[in-house]
């Protein structure tokens with residue numbers, strides 16, 4: 001069955017689907033097949049990055065359908081920060097994706113040791129002014145990184161993509177995003193599929209109450225709290241299973257129980273030191 005994801009309106013007036021496919025750690029063959037499977041299951045948002053080295057494969061998959069069927073996000077690698085480097089890197093990503101206009105371009109990490117993320121942000125602001133990209137945002141930005149680019153340019157990112165799953169619910173960062181009107185996008189929404197997350201007894205019980213899977217339960221929680229979510233899977237059955245979360249409504253008590261699982265477990269690196 002094909003399901004359409006709801007959209008969230010971003011602060012620049014555009015809208016983003018609240019549900020999509022992440023393609024990190026996919027080979028070219030896997031990425032091309034997964035994007036086709038996702039399209040067939042009703043996904044529109046695809047999240048890639050220059051650093052994932054599969055933009056061309058994503059481009060080959062989307063070329064099989066209408067461009068308008070997709071909302072495409074890609075990201076600027078740390079090595080390409082700095083104004084001119086960012087403009088060049090954007091062109092390289094666009095030629096690999098083989099599209100004219102990108103939906104969303106993100107700075108992948110602040111990489112503060114390089115101290116170039118604010119310059120990179122100026123490049124993204126200019127790319128948006130030139131109409132090459134509809135929306136611009138960031139990833140892995142802590143509140144002080146957000147404050148810096150906003151102070152330097154006056155332009156607020158529309159979205160911040162951060163590590164967020166039931167063991168790290170990012171309450172403080174989400175509150176800062178809400179103050180600025182920045183959408184929160186959850187990476188590793190399933191905790192990268194780790195048993196520490198997918199086998200939590202509280203989640204197993206909630207899933208059982210709804211005759212759903214734990215993955216669907218976690219994704220339904222993300223959607224209910226307002227996150228944009230991008231689960232990764234190369235497995236067609238899981239690609240379908242995951243979008244089934246759109247059909248699942250958890251009760252306020254169940255949502256609160258999942259909120260309560262937070263223990264600050266971070267699986268990825270800290271943005272201040274990466």
Ligand SMILES: NC(=O)c1ccc[n+]([C@@H]2O[C@H](COP(=O)([O-])OP(=O)(O)OC[C@H]3O[C@@H](n4cnc5c(N)ncnc54)[C@H](OP(=O)(O)O)[C@@H]3O)[C@@H](O)[C@H]2O)c1
Pocket residue numbers: 021022023024025047048108139140161162186187188189190191192193194198213215216230231232233234235238239241242268
């Ligand atoms: N901005 C950043 O710095 C950053 C960092 C990390 C990730 N991301 C983005 O976020 C996306 C998702 O994060 P992620 O890839 O780390 O992890 P994830 O989506 O939380 O989990 C993916 C893992 O869970 C498995 N899985 C998927 N659906 C499942 C299901 N229904 N039941 C059981 N297992 C399931 C997948 O296995 P199979 O693939 O084998 O099915 C894969 O091993 C990435 O692809 C990327 O686009 C961004």
